[in-house]
Amino acid sequence: MTGLAVPLWDVGNGQGLRQLSELGLALLLSSLIGWERAAQQKSAGLRTHTLVGIASALMMEVSQHGFTNVLGLDNVSFDPSRVAAQIVSGIGFIGGGLIFVRRDAVRGLTTAATIWLTCAVGMACGGGLPVLAGAVTALHFVVVRGFPLFTERLVPGSSASAFELRMTYRTGTALLPQLMETCTRRGFRILQVKVDRLPGRTDSAARVLLELEGTGDSAALTAELFENDGVIDVETAAPVDD
Structure with missing residues (x-):
């Protein structure tokens, strides 16, 4: 029967190895982001970002390869983008829990945005877009580490x-x-x-x-x-x- 999905446990073929390599890339990149957050002593650190990244990558793998065995059946349609959309919606629960307000000052926005970014990096890895995943990870370090030095010169007090x-x-x-x-x-x-x-x-x-x-x-x-x-x-x- 044609159109059958390649089992994720079948690592003896090229597609299985590729899926494992994509999960490994998600592990590496999300760990780098989590390490930076942990170094800044943020509430969501290495473990949180790593789990978000590899979970997002796995869900993308399932979205692309987990349902292709039913494509040959009658009256069955397949839209892999639906799972990706649900990942984006679901990560908002974690991000929302990191944001709090104290005396009219909003805290946790950067950490919540980083969780969202890590989710996107994991999705890119699982979706077979390693170049974009690596580029966004690099941009994370530029924004989080480089922007405060730049904006401090333009807007005094912005790095308080x-x-x-x-x-x-x-x-x-x-x-x-x-x-x-x-x-x-x-x-x-x-x-x-x-x-x-x-x-x-x-x-x-x-x-x-x-x-x-x-x-x-x-x-x-x-x-x-x-x-x-x-x-x-x-x-x-x-x-x-x-």
Whole structure:
């Protein structure tokens, strides 16, 4: 019978090897994108992007080769683009879950867009378009890593990042306003302040959580804050996801 699909498990023929190579390419390219996101300490990192990429590639393989065995039957039509359209629609659930709003600031858009891009790269690999898949992966690094350097010169403040700063300091000397002034002088905007007393300490210490946003040097800010005699310790948390 003609028109039968080549089983995905049949690797002894050229088409089976090609399908496995396309899945391998999707694994490689989506892992590269996921590695970049993980290096930026984003919530969706290496594993998420890799799984999205290879799953998209597999669904494209199924779309193209999984139903051809029924083409010889009467009253049966085949439209492989329908599966591809459902992949694009379905990835929106993952992307939407990565976006959140905090005090009128939208976070997670870049990560959600990267998930969408990784899905497209996997679809291109599964669809037999390795050149386009490789080119889009390269463009991802240009946009995510190169554009912030370029736009910072054209639009001042466009590369502002948000992070959390935790400090333990001695109370009773009106030190907190001075520390906050240091943050603003260093080019950071204070988004949130939360102060907690630390019971059981003999030095009347308090713990403050500052959520900051700006284009300044966070390491230099931490060093300057720690130079104050009233500051016991300073630490920064992972940046808020973008």
